[in-house]
Amino acid sequence: MNLADGVQIVSFALLAAMMLGTALGVVLLDNIVYSAFLLAGVFISISGLYILLNAGFVAAAQILIYVGAVNVLILFGIMLVNKRQDFVPVEKAWIGKAATALVCLGLFGLLGTMVVATPWTLSSAPIAGDDALVVIGKHFFSDFLLPFELVSVLLLMALIGAIVIARREYLPEEADQNPQLTVPERPRELTTGGNR
């Protein structure tokens, strides 16, 4: 075994342990903020696994999109929605937890058997390595053109929807309730959800 193989095995073990640990933490911890931060750990270890598989671009994209955008938005959501509410302890809550654990273990067993039982066919094509970027780009504009364009239209729809919700320039139920006493300008309270 040479140095490169050793490094690869050790880093795989570390990344796998880190991913499993953080993923379990996301599910099992009670504090939702911890879960959100640990989710970033899961994404980062997944991107480490991509690097081990020679997929540098996918790894960087994983970090940029999942850690830098999705996870930050989740954290924003948690920190802006500051709802303090005491949990009322439920009688026999362990039944629900046991059922969840059972279902999850069953799913895990099912997927595990599937992974072991399936005769995977390994691709014999050479690893793209540094040219992966070009290969991905060519796929986007040839055989994967339709999904690519559909995803972009979907994102555009989400974008426009978000802007429409955020602007709220015209609120039909308020138009006739409040007489216009102020200068014709969009009132500030509406954006922060004041006394509507």
Place this chain on the structure above:
Amino acid sequence: MNPGIDLQASFVQALEGFGLTAGAAKTVWIPLPMVLMVGAVTVLALVSTWLERKISAAAQQRIGPEYAGPAGMLIPAADVIKLLFKEEILPAKTDPWLFAIAPMLVFIPIFLSYLIVPFGQNMIITDISIGVFLWIAISSIAPIGLLMAGYASNNKYSLLGGLRAAAQSISYEIPLSLSVLAVVLMSNSLSTIDIVQGQADYGILGWNIWRQPIGFVIFWIAALAECERLPFDLPEAEEEIVAGYQTEYSAVKFMLFYAGSYANLVLSALMVAVLYLGGWESPIPVGLLANLIGVSEDTAWLQVITASLGIVMMLFKAYLMIFIAILLRWTVPRVRIDQLLDLGWKFLLPVSLVNLLLTAGLKLLFPVAFGGPV
């Protein structure tokens, strides 16, 4: 294109001369550039804190640091020693784990990004094909650290500062990436080495700043916002929210934030040099001068001169940008948070999209000047 000095190859060869195997020699080499880079970056960041003091003093007609060493140059060292020996203060009801992890999450990605900063043809830790994209991706981790610091401090000013910092860096990352994309479009590569070589042909006239003036301005504004420098230092605006997410930090943890912010400024300035100012190339190409005198480009002493000149050029360009940033900080007032977000989303984003479109169109029209077909 002459390969220039390849330190790795010569080092490995020298060790093999002592009887080591090729693998062992490479193993000895691997940590060297990393350690060198971390040390160098720390020194560069310290130098920029000294520059900050001196230039701010000059802008306000003061003298600035004077007695610690020649022209107060030992002030940064004194800062470091002071912060190392200070007491770690953990305010009541903080979250000790998150409080400790947050500065590292901000600090490590910045130092990791120096992987792709080239100081010469072979003077780079690793020339990977995704190059600048790695920098953009890694720097998107920092907002999580800022949010974490804001949350863990158990202080409303910290939380506000953390939220502001995250919102700001998310908003300005998009124009930043789009202006980088326009440069990448012209260089046909994400690798920093290829981007510099795309500007190497005509000396100062071939630099990207002439072909990407709009992109250059957008990049610099967005980079200042990413570094939380003054026109955009909302997250730590002291009149409003004490010191933002750093309010409760002291000693080494504060030093990590502080060093991280200056290292980030140096990194952004270096990236401006790489993307728009021709990287390690001199305004007049060294190869041209060598040909005029009649010296071959492969001469050993000329290569040493070229390599050192490359490092000097790179640092000169970077510190020129840092000088502009510091001068801006001490002359321009701070924008409001709504002005900041307006500028990012309503002005920079559309303009950078138009810039990208324009670059693509020009590339189709004049393939000779704008990269041409791959």
